[in-house]
Amino acid sequence: MKLRPLATFEVAVAAPRDLGASPLGHRRVVDILGGSFTGPRLSGEILPGGADWQLLHPDGSATVDTRSTLRTHDGAQLLLTTTGIRHGPPAVLQRLAAGEQVDPADYYFRLFCRFESGDPRYTWLTHTLCTATAARTPTAVRYQAYTLT
Template identity: 30%
Template sequence: MESFELNKFKIEHLFTYSIDVNADMFIQKLPTGGTRVTGTIAGGKVWGPKIQGKILPVGADWSTVYPNGIVDVDCRTMIETGDGAHINMFYKGRIDLGSEEAAADYANGKFPAVMGTQPMPVLDTDDECYDWCNHYACFGIGRVDFTNDPIVIQYDVYRYYATPFAEN
């Protein structure tokens, strides 16, 4: 078998954000066998080298919990930057709760104290100063802290890209 050199890539930290999610979740059993756990966004903050501002109190996280312990995350919200731009942010992600028992607990509103999560944020805006958001592929590394009310979800968001195609 022929071997190939791995593609080169770079990773750049863009920003960190912390979202407050109302602890009063909506829980619905789905006809597909999963459970929808929805938490509405109460606000938050954004800081970092590329974006500073706040998370507006709009949107929600519509997670689907499956009996095998997998949670598919589907979140939508909006960032308002310190200079007044609005950036839509939506992301999907996956959480592995580790067991069927943990999935049953989660689906019934019994959450772990803290858990890790890996989102894939997509950003878009019509503000010319932040047009770069429309071109970036991102990933996040984060954690959910259920010990607070509101619940605190915090992510570090990174841009990743192949080189030498995009150096800036």
């Protein structure tokens, strides 16, 4: 198995909305405001309206669960679903939560990415599993996605 670069994503996000503690963890919703993606096989824009239905756990880790709509450079629309985890030392996670810029090497943030489209030009992507390394900035999530070959 090999990793093949797919695209770099820049996802603008709103401030988290705190829904409070639940039996599964502390629930937050982070709205997706828009963004862009560019790469050797995929480029376009991230449309506003998606979100991350995030769970925070007692150990400080976060489970990521996003849905967003993409429009490719050639007009196709794709659904992007990501699931993943972010964790790190408590002091680093506190800095992230405070909205500080933190070096992504100081914490672990990885995603699985699944794409869905009815556009025949992107059937290959619907049938492909992807993974990504991610970083959180004060106003965005940036990630580099790779197809698993």
